[in-house]
Amino acid sequence: MDHLYEKTLHSETIYEGRIINVRVEDVELPNGKSSKRELIDHPGAVAVIAITPDNKILAVRQYRKALKKAIVEIPAGKLEPGEKPEVTAVRELEEETGYTCESLDKLISFYTSPGFANELVHLYVAKGLEKNGEQAADEDEFLDVLHLSLEEMEKMLETEEIHDAKTAYALMYLKMK
Amino acid sequence: MDHLYEKTLHSETIYEGRIINVRVEDVELPNGKSSKRELIDHPGAVAVIAITPDNKILAVRQYRKALKKAIVEIPAGKLEPGEKPEVTAVRELEEETGYTCESLDKLISFYTSPGFANELVHLYVAKGLEKNGEQAADEDEFLDVLHLSLEEMEKMLETEEIHDAKTAYALMYLKMK
Numbered sequence: 208m209d210h211l212y213e214k215t216l217h218s219e220t221i222y223e224g225r226i227i228n229v230r231v232e233d234v235e236l237p238n239g240k241s242s243k244r245e246l247i248d249h250p251g252a253v254a255v256i257a258i259t260p261d262n263k264i265l266a267v268r269q270y271r272k273a274l275k276k277a278i279v280e281i282p283a284g285k286l287e288p289g290e291k292p293e294v295t296a297v298r299e300l301e302e303e304t305g306y307t308c309e310s311l312d313k314l315i316s317f318y319t320s321p322g323f324a325n326e327l328v329h330l331y332v333a334k335g336l337e338k339n340g341e342q343a344a345d346e347d348e349f350l351d352v353l354h355l356s357l358e359e360m361e362k363m364l365e366t367e368e369i370h371d372a373k374t375a376y377a378l379m380y381l382k383m384k
Numbered sequence: 385m386d387h388l389y390e391k392t393l394h395s396e397t398i399y400e401g402r403i404i405n406v407r408v409e410d411v412e413l414p415n416g417k418s419s420k421r422e423l424i425d426h427p428g429a430v431a432v433i434a435i436t437p438d439n440k441i442l443a444v445r446q447y448r449k450a451l452k453k454a455i456v457e458i459p460a461g462k463l464e465p466g467e468k469p470e471v472t473a474v475r476e477l478e479e480e481t482g483y484t485c486e487s488l489d490k491l492i493s494f495y496t497s498p499g500f501a502n503e504l505v506h507l508y509v510a511k512g513l514e515k516n517g518e519q520a521a522d523e524d525e526f527l528d529v530l531h532l533s534l535e536e537m538e539k540m541l542e543t544e545e546i547h548d549a550k551t552a553y554a555l556m557y558l559k560m561k
Contacts, residue, residue: 211447211454211526221399222406224422227500229399229406234449242524244449245401247424249500270388271498272411272421277388278498285499317547320496320503321448321455322462323404323426328549347419349388361560370494372505372549379556383538 309335486512
């Protein structure tokens, strides 16, 4: 047993939503005392670095109600129940940008906010892109599609025009390779 | 008005916790239809890249109840009400690692999970570190402190021994500089 382990003493489901569930748990700490944890269950998500034949990266500008503003991110979306992440990745890329891809490679998975949420993002790189039609986003999704060079995106990170963790993770990965 | 704007039609607070609040909102979409948004309000947080005199980066290993496991991250913590982020940064660094710092510089701020949460993480770099005593973490926090080189952390990112968004953001920033 990990010496940092926290045992669940009591778990109460506060809310079961369409995307997230909310739980409050009483836990036993390593020193025997107890504390409360507020936890979000999330189905997980994918994010896609999609590189066009002319070496641009596809980005989307999308209104985020949680932030009360639109921000620039790489294409992404949550997993549907039972859906394999690579299926979600292809679907979200096409829905959000209108592009299909010839190849899709898994890069890495990471947690966005481990202090309170279990959201795990699976990051993919898509190549061999072909514009197959219009965007066909979910009926509650509205997006602008942007074609940006790696250099443009890096500059936008420095100026905080991009300030989204999964997008930064993606750029870091491209830089390291 | 942004053409992607979503107007709030109705907002219901589901839960008001110690750290997060949960809201469900009915919104009017750009096409006039309506949808639901499940939203988490978070007070915001800081994360600190703390570089020791022998050029190691301080990391902490901490049990994350949301993930049901311990993971490695850079020191971080949520903002207390009314607290300036730079004060939180110095406090969290000392509480989690026992180190004080001579200089603290703001690097950037970013959203961890803009699809459902407004958590904004302020990233700092701390130098001139001095071990001033033992850890004095919050009474519900238990941590192992690690001293890792940039190369070790990069390798851990590739093998997913580190898979935390704020830690990756921090490493990316160090690489770009």
